[in-house]
Amino acid sequence: MSAVSGSERSITAASQTDTGRVRDHNEDSCAAHPELGLWLVADGMGGASSGEVASALVVKTVRDGLNGGGELVEAIAEAHRTIHAGVAEGRGGAGMGSTVVALRIGGDQYEIAWVGDSRAYRFDGDELRQLSRDHSFVQALVEQGAIGSDEADHHPARHILTRVLGGDDxxxxxxxxxxxxxxxxxxxxxxxxxxxxxxxDDAIAAVLRERPKPDQAARALVAAAIERGGHDNVTVMVVCVA
Structure with a gap:
C-alpha cells in the first residue's frame, strides 16, 4: 500500500492482481507512483508472454514520461510507439498490445486518461460512478442506440476493442x-x-461500502471476481483521498 500526504490532503492507495482461474499467466500490470501523483493499470494482450511485455512497457513508459516532466496523454501516446518499437526489436510478439487507465492527482485536481476498456470509477462513499468510456465495439453500439446498456454486459462481441496501445495498427x-x-x-x-x-457496478459499490480501506477493498474486489468465475486476469487499484 502506498500513501502520500500534503498540507491539505492525504492519499492512500493499494492494488491487487490475480491470474484468475482460467488463464495460465497474468498479462496485467499496475503501478503506484505517489511521488508523481500517478496510479495506473494496464491490461496486456497477445498471449504467450507478449501481453505482459506490452503492459510492462506501458507502465514503464508512462512513469518515465511523467518523471521527465511530460504530460499524461503524451506519455500514454509514447507507450503506443514504444510497444511497436519493442516488437521491431524482438521484445514480445507481433501484434501485442495493451489497454491502460491512469489517474494523476495534483493539488485539488485530478486527471484520468485511458485507451481501451480498462476502467476508472469514482466512489463518494455511497455512489459509484464510471468516469471512463470503453473503447469497444459494444460500447459503440450502445452509443449508437443499436443495443441497450443491459445487453452490452452479455454481448458476444463485448471483448472486441476499437482502440488499444500497440496492436496491429x-x-x-x-x-x-x-x-x-x-x-x-x-x-x-x-x-x-x-x-x-x-x-x-452495484456489486463493486457494495464491496467498497463494506471495505473503506484501500487495501481491504482491493483484496475483496479481486476475491469476489475470482469467486464469480475468474475467467480473466483481474487487477484493481484503489486510490482514496482524504
Whole structure:
C-alpha cells in the first residue's frame, strides 16, 4: 500500500492482481507512483508472454514520461510507439498490445486518461460512478442506440476493442482524457476488465461500502471476481483521498 500526504490532503492507495482461474499467466500490470501523483493499470494482450511485455512497457513508459516532466496523454501516446518499437526489436510478439487507465492527482485536481476498456470509477462513499468510456465495439453500439446498456454486459462481441496501445495498427492512437476537481473524501477505482466482466457496478459499490480501506477493498474486489468465475486476469487499484 502506498500513501502520500500534503498540507491539505492525504492519499492512500493499494492494488491487487490475480491470474484468475482460467488463464495460465497474468498479462496485467499496475503501478503506484505517489511521488508523481500517478496510479495506473494496464491490461496486456497477445498471449504467450507478449501481453505482459506490452503492459510492462506501458507502465514503464508512462512513469518515465511523467518523471521527465511530460504530460499524461503524451506519455500514454509514447507507450503506443514504444510497444511497436519493442516488437521491431524482438521484445514480445507481433501484434501485442495493451489497454491502460491512469489517474494523476495534483493539488485539488485530478486527471484520468485511458485507451481501451480498462476502467476508472469514482466512489463518494455511497455512489459509484464510471468516469471512463470503453473503447469497444459494444460500447459503440450502445452509443449508437443499436443495443441497450443491459445487453452490452452479455454481448458476444463485448471483448472486441476499437482502440488499444500497440496492436496491429502502427498509426497514432487517440488517448481519451477527462479532468475534474476533488470534492473531499472519495476514492478512485482503476481496474482491468477482469473485474467488470465478473462484477456489476452495484456489486463493486457494495464491496467498497463494506471495505473503506484501500487495501481491504482491493483484496475483496479481486476475491469476489475470482469467486464469480475468474475467467480473466483481474487487477484493481484503489486510490482514496482524504
Amino acid at each position: 502502427p498509426g497514432p492512437v487517440e488517448v481519451e482524457r477527462i479532468t475534474g476537481r476533488l470534492a473531499g473524501a472519495e476514492c478512485f477505482l482503476l481496474c482491468s476488465d477482469g473485474l467488470t466482466d465478473e462484477l456489476s
